[in-house]
Amino acid sequence: MTRMMAMLHLIGRKALDTVFGLGDYALFTGRSFSAVMHSKRMWKRIIRAVYEQGTVCLPVILIVGLFTGLVLGLQGYHVLSRFGSVGLLGSLVSLSLVREMGPVLAALMLIGQGGSALAAELGIQRNSEQIDALETMGVSTHGYLVAPRLLASLLVFPAQTALFVVIGFWGGGLSGSLLLGVDSGVYWSSIQNAVESRDIRECFLKAAAFGLLSISICAYQGFHSHRGGAETGARAVSASTTRAVVFSSIMVLVADYVISSFFI
Amino acid sequence: MERLKQSPLLRVEDLRKGFGDRTILSGVSLEIPRGSLFTVLGPSGAGKSVFLKCLADVIRPDSGRISFDGRSLDHSDSEARMDFRKRCSFLFQSNALFDSLTALENVSLPLEQTTTLADKEIRERSLEALRQLEIDGFGGHYPSQLSGGMQKRLALARAIVTRPELVLFDEPTAGLDPLRRNAVFEMIAKYKRQFDFTALVVTHDxxxxxxxxxxxxLLNEGRVCFEGTPDGFHASGNPVVQAFRDSVGSLESSLAAIRTEPRTIS
Structure with missing residues (x-):
């Protein structure tokens, strides 16, 4: 009976902690957005954030996009050739990339590179009292550190996703047409016929939503790295960075399911 | 000295703070006279830094009352707290400089983010602060490229660039050798006079x-054991003050005692 009570107590404690965490995260994100109104010289910070998130992640987006397209072309060709439908390779590659793989994989790459860097940077700033210093100066920490990154993500994630998708098309064409002999004109016209404006809307909506979700989660984890219980210093930064990457990756997949279910 | 007789700039009444079961501050009351260099002494772990961070609003006290220039800094009065932050600066023990910003950008930051000054004026005031602290040739350097003493001066330049009335110094001499400790106190006294601010320093030096x-x-076990002039501190018969005062010469007497002990080699 005592063991049962202890287990119930533990479950209750965890549930309360989760609810508290979600509420705190919602307040953090809300404060960051409302700080946009009061922050000074925001443009300078947004440009810097676009550079940090965009430029740094560009090589990995290009490489992963190319190889995703190559693999889709290769696998798609062998599946479609069984039914004599290799002419639909462009449709398969393009719809897979535009609707699902482009936004999700680009977001995961951006989380791995830009999101983890953001969580670590904020964690170190918290650890070295730089965030406390901003507070004592009367500077809005949400407005200075978080809001520009959130706004930048609305630009960077859709742009990087578009790039990922286009490079993926090209990769699919490379393996399908150049290596496996599918007519290039058939491949590209199949893409043109398959992709509708609705698909492009879904793609950009997902990219923007994933950007906001992942950057806000990474910023929240880094900003509150000192709340990691017994962990302090470098271990707290490391733990908060891990949590940032894991939670934001999971939330991207959850959000992908929710948004897809509205569009199907 | 005439100004010291005026109403206190900062008044702290019955300040209390604990973390879990541990009580750090158990009813601290102090008055910081306007224009003074006020030092809060105490052994390590006495709650000095927590006290200062409660004043700076970095840590929220459990109870107590803080008034700045006659106005209570109640947590529900955000306007009073914002006014306090504009008129007060905090110098962290670690300096808390932004390592991704240059020295000039570090100094410009509070002006950029909390004032409506034009870019040109911000730059001029920041360069002026660097010049006054004798680090004007290092505006383009990152904090990691500066020596410890220069970092301290850069942190002070950032603290005074907004022309505050009160500067809080958290252990400004921690980890420094005696020569540098002297230099830091000399710097505080010099710039306090030059920029006419009130300085509140916590230290164990x-x-x-x-x-x-x-x-x-003197802060000990979360309470103020003594408050007065340095002469009064020297003359105080308070046992805690005496123990703290005598700790300076205690190394000499401990070593003398060790030297007189017979050698026991097994």
Whole structure:
């Protein structure tokens, strides 16, 4: 009976902690957005954030996009050739990339590179009292550190996703047409016929939503790295960075399911 | 000295703070006279930094009352707290400089983010602050490229660029050798006079503090055991003050005792 009570107590404690965490995260994100109104010289910070998130992640987006397209072309060709439908390779590659793989994989790459860097940077700033210093100066920490990154993500994630998708098309064409002999004109016209404006809307909506979700989660984890219980210093930064990457990756997949279910 | 007789700039009444079961501050009350160099002394772990961070609003006290220039800094009065932050600066023990910003950008930051000054004026005031702290040739350097003493001066330049009335110094001499400790207190006294701010310093460096300060307080186990002038501190018969004061010479007497002990080699 005592063991049962202890287990119930533990479950209750965890549930309360989760609810508290979600509420705190919602307040953090809300404060960051409302700080946009009061922050000074925001443009300078947004440009810097676009550079940090965009430029740094560009090589990995290009490489992963190319190889995703190559693999889709290769696998798609062998599946479609069984039914004599290799002419639909462009449709398969393009719809897979535009609707699902482009936004999700680009977001995961951006989380791995830009999101983890953001969580670590904020964690170190918290650890070295730089965030406390901003507070004592009367500077809005949400407005200075978080809001520009959130706004930048609305630009960077859709742009990087578009790039990922286009490079993926090209990769699919490379393996399908150049290596496996599918007519290039058939491949590209199949893409043109398959992709509708609705698909492009879904793609950009997902990219923007994933950007906001992942950057806000990474910023929240880094900003509150000192709340990691017994962990302090470098271990707290490391733990908060891990949590940032894991939670934001999971939330991207959850959000992908929710948004897809509205569009199907 | 005439200004010290005026109403206190900062008044702290019955300040209490604990973390879990541990009580750090158990009813601290102090008055910081306007224009003074006030030092809060105390052994490590006495709650000095927590006290200062409660004043700076970095840590929220459990109870107590803080008034700045006659106005209560109640947590529900955000306007009063914002006004306090505009008129007060905090110098962290670690300096808390932004390592991704240059020295000039570090100094410009509070002006950029909290004032409506034009870019040109911000740059001029920041360069002026760097020049006054004698680090004007290092505006383009990152904090990691500066020596420890220069970092301290850069942090002070950032603290005074907004022309505050009160500067809070958290252990400004921690980890420094005696020569540098002297230099830091000299710097505080010099710039306090030059920029006419009130300085509140927390430290455990008793020798330098007693020479440089107008008033001192001794914090022990979360309480103020003594508050008065450095001369009063020297003359105090309070056993805690005596113990803290005597700790300076305790190394000498401990070593003398060790030297007189017979050698026991097994």
């Amino acid at each position: 008793i020798v330098e503090a007693l020479v440089a300060s107008d008033r001192v307080a």
